[in-house]
Amino acid sequence: MNLNRQIEEWLQSRIAAFQYDSRPFITLAYxxxxxxxxxxxxxxxLNFSCKESTQLTHQLRSLNDGILVGIGTVLCDDPQLTVREWTGPNPQPIVLDSQLRTPPNAKICNHPDKQCWILTVDSDSNYTVDNSEILTVQGNDKNYEDVPLEIAMKLLREKGIRSLMVEGGATVITAFIQARMVDAIILTVAPKLVGGYKAINDLQGAGSNEQLNIEPINFAQAGEDLVVWGELQYGG
Ligand SMILES: NC(=O)c1ccc[n+]([C@@H]2O[C@H](COP(=O)([O-])OP(=O)(O)OC[C@H]3O[C@@H](n4cnc5c(N)ncnc54)[C@H](OP(=O)(O)O)[C@@H]3O)[C@@H](O)[C@H]2O)c1
Known part of the structure; x- marks a missing residue:
């Protein structure tokens, strides 16, 4: 079975088996x-994916109801988050943006068939962006500045998002793992050494030596890149 079919079957079976109503099935893919x-x-x-792994990323987008990035990624990369290198539906674009910094001319706000959902804690009624829906999420802790993930994910589930692909960047990837809300990871590893900005930062709380396991492990080559994927196990 080729890689695209193998990953599609694997991901669809994991999503179908996910029974919780409190949030979508969440896949980190970067x-x-x-x-x-x-x-x-x-x-x-920095774009270091080869043609085959770029195609895989677009396929993964088409297999998920929603795709989420942080405002850092929107401001830096201005991604479209659409399916262009594969045949399939576009996922719902979603941005985590507590301070409403999404520029009106951002590509995700000029999407071919979806309104962008901007998840925020800011209720500034003067901020409007064409073709976007602002979803204000209030946490229990009013001093907490980021979008509270648990409440935000529940809202997405209520709005019909059963599967969510989180594409980055590092702050968002780390926050989802810290919140123990990642179900699967699909990682493309390019044969390069960059010595740059790491995908995952501090997972060690005070006094903790926690390690999260990924199992069972699957791997395959996509062009010159290695693709590894599996489910995240949180132990207790
Ligand atoms: N290689 C890849 O696959 C890949 C994919 C994506 C991005 N990237 C790279 O990653 C870099 C951007 O990463 P980044 O770490 O700077 O930014 P990021 O993770 O894209 O966005 C982080 C921002 O999201 C907002 N946010 C709101 N609620 C949050 C929450 N609960 N948890 C975490 N963040 C929340 C915060 O800004 P506010 O406080 O303003 O809300 C936070 O600073 C870029 O250089 C981009 O090119 C690489």
């Missing part, structure tokens, strides 16, 4: 170098 860098420095764009 590209990194051999040393774990997703770019040179935060705020700089």
């Amino acid at each position: 590209a990194q170098s051999w040393d774990g860098s997703i770019t040179t420095r935060s705020g700089e764009t």
Whole structure:
């Protein structure tokens, strides 16, 4: 079975088996170098995926109801988050943006068939962006500045998002893992050493030596890149 079919069957079976109504099935899918860098420095764009792994990324987008990135990625890469290198539907574009910094001319706000959902804690009624829906999420802790993920994911589920692909960047990837809300990881590893901005930062709380396991492990080659994927196990 080829890689695209193998991953499609695997992901669809995992999504179908996910029974919780409190949030979508969440997959982290991003590209990194051999040393774990997703770019040179935060705020700089580095595209190191080959043709085959880019196609796989677009296929993964088409297999998910929603696709989410942080405002850092929107400001830096201005991604479209659409399916162009594969045949399939576009996922719902979603951005985590507590301070409503999404520029009106961002490509995700000029989407061919969807309104962009901007998840925020800011209720500034003067901020409007054409072709976008602002979803204000209030946490229990009013001093907490980021979008509270648990409440935000529940809202997405209520709005019909059963599967969510989180594409980055590092702050968002780390926050989802810290919140123990990642079900699967699909990682593209490009044969490069960058020594740059790492995908995952601090997972060690005070006094903790926690390691999260990914199992069972699957791997295959896509062009010159290695693709590894599996489910995240949180133990207790
Ligand atoms: N290789 C890849 O696959 C890949 C993919 C994507 C991005 N990237 C790279 O990653 C870099 C951007 O990463 P980044 O770490 O700077 O930014 P990011 O993760 O894209 O966005 C982080 C921002 O999201 C907002 N946010 C709101 N609620 C949050 C929450 N609960 N948890 C975490 N963040 C929340 C925060 O800004 P506010 O406080 O303003 O809301 C936060 O600073 C770029 O250089 C981009 O090129 C690489």
